[in-house]
Amino acid sequence: MGGSWRQSPLTGVGVLFGVTLAGLLLLPFFALAISTPASDLLEGATHPLFASALFLSLRTTLTSLSLTVVLGTPLAWWLASSSSKTARVTEALMGLPIVIPPAVVGVALLQTFGREGLLGPALGSVGIALPFTEISVVLAQIVVSAPFFIQAGASAFREVRPEMLIVAGTLGGSPPVAFLRVALPIALPGLLVGASLAWARALGEFGATLLFAGNMPGRTQTMPLAIFYALESDVRLAIVFSLVLAAVGILLLVTLRFFPALSNFMRGGNA
Amino acid sequence: MTSWQVMVRARRGELDLDVAFEGDAQPIALVGPNGSGKTSVLRAIAGVFALRDARITVGDTILEDTSSGVRVPIEERRIGYVPQGFALFPHLTVLENVEFGLSTGKNRLPPAERSRRALQMLSDLNCASLARRSVEHLSGGEKQRIALARSLVLEPGLLLLDEPLAALDATLRRTLRKFLAERLRIFRGPSITVTHDVRDVAALGAQVVALENGRVVQQGPLSLIQQRPANEFLAEFVGAD
Numbered sequence: 354m355g356g357s358w359r360q361s362p363l364t365g366v367g368v369l370f371g372v373t374l375a376g377l378l379l380l381p382f383f384a385l386a387i388s389t390p391a392s393d394l395l396e397g398a399t400h401p402l403f404a405s406a407l408f409l410s411l412r413t414t415l416t417s418l419s420l421t422v423v424l425g426t427p428l429a430w431w432l433a434s435s436s437s438k439t440a441r442v443t444e445a446l447m448g449l450p451i452v453i454p455p456a457v458v459g460v461a462l463l464q465t466f467g468r469e470g471l472l473g474p475a476l477g478s479v480g481i482a483l484p485f486t487e488i489s490v491v492l493a494q495i496v497v498s499a500p501f502f503i504q505a506g507a508s509a510f511r512e513v514r515p516e517m518l519i520v521a522g523t524l525g526g527s528p529p530v531a532f533l534r535v536a537l538p539i540a541l542p543g544l545l546v547g548a549s550l551a552w553a554r555a556l557g558e559f560g561a562t563l564l565f566a567g568n569m570p571g572r573t574q575t576m577p578l579a580i581f582y583a584l585e586s587d588v589r590l591a592i593v594f595s596l597v598l599a600a601v602g603i604l605l606l607v608t609l610r611f612f613p614a615l616s617n618f619m620r621g622g623n624a
Numbered sequence: 625m626t627s628w629q630v631m632v633r634a635r636r637g638e639l640d641l642d643v644a645f646e647g648d649a650q651p652i653a654l655v656g657p658n659g660s661g662k663t664s665v666l667r668a669i670a671g672v673f674a675l676r677d678a679r680i681t682v683g684d685t686i687l688e689d690t691s692s693g694v695r696v697p698i699e700e701r702r703i704g705y706v707p708q709g710f711a712l713f714p715h716l717t718v719l720e721n722v723e724f725g726l727s728t729g730k731n732r733l734p735p736a737e738r739s740r741r742a743l744q745m746l747s748d749l750n751c752a753s754l755a756r757r758s759v760e761h762l763s764g765g766e767k768q769r770i771a772l773a774r775s776l777v778l779e780p781g782l783l784l785l786d787e788p789l790a791a792l793d794a795t796l797r798r799t800l801r802k803f804l805a806e807r808l809r810i811f812r813g814p815s816i817t818v819t820h821d822v823r824d825v826a827a828l829g830a831q832v833v834a835l836e837n838g839r840v841v842q843q844g845p846l847s848l849i850q851q852r853p854a855n856e857f858l859a860e861f862v863g864a865d
């Protein structure tokens with residue numbers, strides 16, 4: 354890995370193209386970072402909208418992430434270990450929310466859980482109305498973010514060779530022991546990457562949430578929705594909120610980048 | 625002297641497995657062309673998959689008997705299994721790999737005793753110095769020893785080795801063949817070794833069981849195969865024309 358063994362195809366035009374795109378990707382974040390004096394930061398952070406949106410975002414994304422991990426790990430394991438046609442079809446279908454626009458996901462959720470939706474009347478008859486509640490925020494986050502965890506999890510579990518589980522069995526490990534002590538630790542780095550991506554996606558979720566859960570401060574207004582809301586009244590506030598989300602994203606990126614080295618170090622893999 | 629017998633009928637994908645053979649403490653070499661069912665036989669004995677019709681016994685223990693509905697689960701069979709490529713647990717150190725079998729199920733021991741036994745086994749196999757190492761950077765020969773230590777530490781009733789020398793280069797193979805033969809003699813329990821190399825059979829002093837298309841086509845001492853190989857594969861295998 355690494356090194357420059359490839360003959361570089363980058364001549365003048367290529368370099369220009371590459372630099373242009375890289376600049377386009379990075380420039381907005383630079384502009385965002387320099388656009389706010391420190392005094393505004395403090396003002397934004399003490400704004401009543403800020404705390405409620407931040408805590409709602411943290412609460413809902415941690416809930417959706419927990420549910421995604423708990424429900425998604427067995428699914429990812431099955432996708433990785435089954436060679437059946439059903440598994441392949443399921444795996445392809447699990448990618449749907451990645452390629453379908455979030456706004457469409459929002460409408461689809463309304464058509465499922467809305468009052469007039471597929472399950473709406475049944476839920477309504479027992480007194481449950483999901484749309485425009487905190488639960489609907491979590492549901493929207495799960496639908497858009499779980500595919501990232503499932504896909505990363507399935508590839509992580511594919512790293513576990515079946516012989517390892519057979520050996521664990523012959524060594525006295527029951528199937529749950531073999532899973533917990535062999536398959537899970539081997540797949541753990543990949544699962545963590547998947548969980549991080551899913552969390553990042555849930556934290557940034559906007560379209561499906563707006564349509565399915567609305568934009569109600571204190572109830573369904575997560576950070577991205579608060580940015581949208583603040584933009585109409587006070588740009589500086591929107592910038593502060595954006596900076597916080599950007600900082601979380603950068604932190605996540607750095608962690609993911611250095612995670613392999615870190616985990617290797619922690620299990621003494623340098624010997 | 626431990627006697628054992630294996631009778632297995634099962635369907636594995638394209639392969640229709642129907643074999644019966646038995647043995648005692650003398651090592652068995654399981655030979656045959658690719659796809660003849662060697663690995664499937666080992667896995668059937670280990671209890672990896674369901675069998676249509678089977679009777680597997682080791683000593684006085686019935687591991688599987690479909691006629692009376694007996695099926696001991698894989699984790700209680702006391703079968704040692706060293707698969708191709710060894711399948712060491714990459715997230716554990718050498719010592720933790722060897723301790724694994726002493727840390728779960730019926731063989732579970734207190735941690736101190738676990739370490740003591742695993743270290744003893746490692747030093748029996750001349751690799752105590754590797755104990756704290758990660759298994760990922762071991763040489764092929766070291767991996768083979770660790771995999772062997774990991775199964776032998778449980779004193780299995782039957783040891784199954786799937787091409788234990790295949791992944792090694794020629795020079796190393798010669799050294800490790802001798803080592804393996806010596807270890808199997810010390811182990812004294814029965815063993816079944818899948819091999820593609822007639823020199824392994826000779827070094828282990830093994831009885832040959834030859835498979836083709838999921839059936840046993842010939843069994844007996846190497847001299848018998850050399851005199852009257854039952855098919856072309858075996859003629860090639862023993863180097864006869």
